Amino acid sequence: QVQLVESGGGVVQTGRSLRLSCAASGFTFSSFAMHWVRQAPGKGLEWMATISSDGSNKYYEDSVKGRFTISRDNSKNTLYLQMNSLRADDTAVYYCAKVPYSNSWLYAEYFHHWGQGTLVTVSS
Amino acid sequence: DIVLTQSPDSLAVSLGERATINCKSSQRILYTSNNKNYLAWYQQKPGQPPKLLISWASTRESGVPDRFSGSGSGTDFTLTISSLQAEDVAVYYCQQYYSTPYTFGQGTKLEIK
Numbered sequence: 001q002v003q004l005v006e007s008g009g010g011v012v013q014t015g016r017s018l019r020l021s022c023a024a025s026g027f028t029f030s031s032f033a034m035h036w037v038r039q040a041p042g043k044g045l046e047w048m049a050t051i052s053s054d055g056s057n058k059y060y061e062d063s064v065k066g067r068f069t070i071s072r073d074n075s076k077n078t079l080y081l082q083m084n085s086l087r088a089d090d091t092a093v094y095y096c097a098k099v100p101y102s103n104s105w106l107y108a109e110y111f112h113h114w115g116q117g118t119l120v121t122v123s124s
Numbered sequence: 125d126i127v128l129t130q131s132p133d134s135l136a137v138s139l140g141e142r143a144t145i146n147c148k149s150s151q152r153i154l155y156t157s158n159n160k161n162y163l164a165w166y167q168q169k170p171g172q173p174p175k176l177l178i179s180w181a182s183t184r185e186s187g188v189p190d191r192f193s194g195s196g197s198g199t200d201f202t203l204t205i206s207s208l209q210a211e212d213v214a215v216y217y218c219q220q221y222y223s224t225p226y227t228f229g230q231g232t233k234l235e236i237k
Contacts, residue, residue: 047219047225108179109221115173117173
């Protein structure tokens with residue numbers, strides 16, 4: 001069955017960097033676009049970024065553009081989110097999420113499977 | 125950006141009664157080329173990730189009880205739970221995947237009356 005396991009969260013100071021990972025299993029990772037979605041404590045869901053199956057195409061939400069970088073290593077079945085210049089309002093649970101259709105891009109970008117999330121706390 | 129506005133923000137319904145949650149989009153999310161509405165519904169229980177309930181505005185995911193249904197087109201959408209069960213207590217979100225940035229509604233908290 002599909003499994004997505006995020007890691008790399010923790011407490012970090014304002015302005016510092018952190019890299020999140022999402023280890024995927026149970027499906028052909030290299031065939032699916034992937035996403036990062038975050039949720040601040042007690043708040044709603046916010047889409048962050050997406051990457052195509054081969055890693056050649058990426059889109060970002062405006063508030064993280066230029067600070068966050070989504071990437072993937074298909075040989076390791078792992079998705080990444082490099083987060084730089086972290087701010088207090090980046091504090092959230094970060095989820096990786098998988099789309100339902102293989103070999104598609106910007107077609108059906110809803111989230112069929114989610115990881116359990118990893119908490120990032122940005123503190124001064 | 126497409127803004128999704130859910131109503132109400134919270135809702136209390138008696139067990140066995142109908143619950144209705146609305147989601148209004150700031151622009152049409154219906155692609156006329158394929159006649160599909162690019163809207164999904166999720167359920168999130170405390171301490172858990174969201175769970176996909178419905179895609180394409182009205183297609184229920186495998187394993188989702190048939191008391192959950194989605195309807196609507198264009199800019200106005202509805203999630204209906206026909207007979208509320210105790211396990212349906214959760215926050216519900218709509219999401220548009222018509223265009224980036226993909227956006228969610230603010231959420232509707234559903235409780236038992």
